[in-house]
Amino acid sequence: MNRTYEVMFIVRSDMVDEDLNKLISTLESSVTSAGGTVKTEIWGKRRLAYTVRRFNEGIFVLLVIEGSGVLVREVERRLRVTEPVIKFITVRTDEELKRLEKIKKIREAHKKTSTAAAPVTPEAGAEPASAPV
Amino acid sequence: MAEETKAPAAAEATGGEARPAERSERPDRGERGPRGPRTGGGPGGPREGARKYFRRKKVCKFCVERIEAINYKDVRLLAQFVAENGKIVPRRLTGVCTPHQRRLSLAIKQARNIALLPFAGRAQ
Numbered sequence: 001m002n003r004t005y006e007v008m009f010i011v012r013s014d015m016v017d018e019d020l021n022k023l024i025s026t027l028e029s030s031v032t033s034a035g036g037t038v039k040t041e042i043w044g045k046r047r048l049a050y051t052v053r054r055f056n057e058g059i060f061v062l063l064v065i066e067g068s069g070v071l072v073r074e075v076e077r078r079l080r081v082t083e084p085v086i087k088f089i090t091v092r093t094d095e096e097l098k099r100l101e102k103i104k105k106i107r108e109a110h111k112k113t114s115t116a117a118a119p120v121t122p123e124a125g126a127e128p129a130s131a132p133v
Numbered sequence: 134m135a136e137e138t139k140a141p142a143a144a145e146a147t148g149g150e151a152r153p154a155e156r157s158e159r160p161d162r163g164e165r166g167p168r169g170p171r172t173g174g175g176p177g178g179p180r181e182g183a184r185k186y187f188r189r190k191k192v193c194k195f196c197v198e199r200i201e202a203i204n205y206k207d208v209r210l211l212a213q214f215v216a217e218n219g220k221i222v223p224r225r226l227t228g229v230c231t232p233h234q235r236r237l238s239l240a241i242k243q244a245r246n247i248a249l250l251p252f253a254g255r256a257q
Contacts, residue, residue: 008247049251089247103201
């Protein structure tokens, strides 16, 4: 089951760097031990658009997780329990990525046929005669 | 035959239901008058906004620049489609096409949830 998720969470701004890293490594290990891959991006301190739990700033962290839904549920549970985390959102992205890939492929095929000025290859799919030069 | 039976019914009936068959056969809809907005791509409500008839054809920014991925994370892109008070701008003002507007609106709502965009700000 290879689904891709993006989990973005906000940590309170008065948190120390090392605690933050500890938290992130705990989350990462919980994912990798269950057999998924994870990529982390720390965005850093940003102003929040509205006050969350009396905070106006927060440290944004993004995790890109590949794995099953159970993994993500576990991550979310941990985030909910951790006190410094004030908000999180999980977005499933594999369908979106698939769609983007398809579009990219169509565009590449289109470009290839138009620059090569060759007859349309059958594998290009739905690409009718692109203005034969 | 069908036309005749429709004609009296149309004259009596009120309410702006779409009668596409009728419309194609009968070019003179003048007397039937404005019974609600015309279906199909008419100008975006000349009655609603006291605006001129045809606002010069706005193009969908995403279609033109071929931006495919509308992510909740790129706040700068999303903020262009959000009004001063935080509301999502309708597509008749921005000229965005429907599928992109739907994705945009989803992304804006996600961004609001993660405090990247406000739900309601500076509304006076």
